[in-house]
Ligand SMILES: O=C(O)CCC(=O)C(=O)O
């Protein structure tokens with residue numbers, strides 16, 4: 001276990017892992033593992049998303065979120081537990097809280113294009129008549145982030161002493177979600193609940209999260225010594241962090257670190273913040289039981305056995321999305 005106290009999230013170059021050079025690959029795996037064993041977050045460059053695509057997606061989502069609330073509500077579909085389409089202001093709260101976060105968001109899910117029977121498990125995506133480009137751009141970004149995630153999981157598998165392709169078939173047609181978020185302007189800060197924040201402290205539910213650079217500051221990660229560290233990814237970087245599913249599966253070896261998005265100073269509450277995380281989920285049948293090689297005398301088994309699907313359902317109820 002490494003005890004470094006980072007002042008910023010470590011930066012890695014995915015090209016090191018993608019290169020055919022064994023030493024560069026090993027270095028990437030070692031540094032990634034060290035960071036995930038410690039702070040649970042890294043920033044990577046040379047991923048598979050382009051600047052152009054990311055800009056196009058930001059443009060499309062800004063167009064969507066600036067539609068009147070009544071129009072956006074057409075895309076908020078009952079019975080989907082917030083898994084597709086629009087989720088309105090204040091609907092989601094962090095686990096263990098009841099005050100809703102000061103955000104609205106939109107979910108794009110997996111499009112199964114082969115004849116994998118898992119297609120029947122997933123609700124159809126919800127597309128927006130007023131912003132048709134959200135579909136084309138959103139799906140392209142989804143595919144590229146998914147591909148980047150597969151590479152990250154290969155490096156993680158090697159760090160864990162597993163076969164490099166251990167996660168491949170577990171995330172193939174997995175239940176991942178692309179979530180453009182709008183932290184909306186607050187005209188009157190005194191009118192919102194005193195404890196309401198943009199995103200209250202939480203760990204992500206999924207295996208790993210890939211986060212495109214946000215439009216403004218505010219994201220912070222909780223370091224082991226209790227200090228909140230701001231995350232400032234460079235424009236060409238993606239932030240990739242460990243989620244609760246991976247923490248569980250690795251019996252706490254890899255850390256799902258608590259993070260939050262703080263409110264801006266009062267005079268800037270009238271400004272928007274946008275961000276776009278991609279939550280990489282496996283197929284629901286994946287067994288999240290602690291890996292044998294992550295259990296020993298010094299690290300007794302910390303979690304009960306559960307499948308990814310059951311774990312997700314449990315957490316969706318805890319954050320107010322599933323009744
Ligand atoms: O908006 C951000 O920068 C991060 C959002 C986040 O942590 C989440 O949606 O899980």
Ligand SMILES: [Fe+2]
Nearest residue numbers: 202203204259
């Ligand atoms: Fe998060």
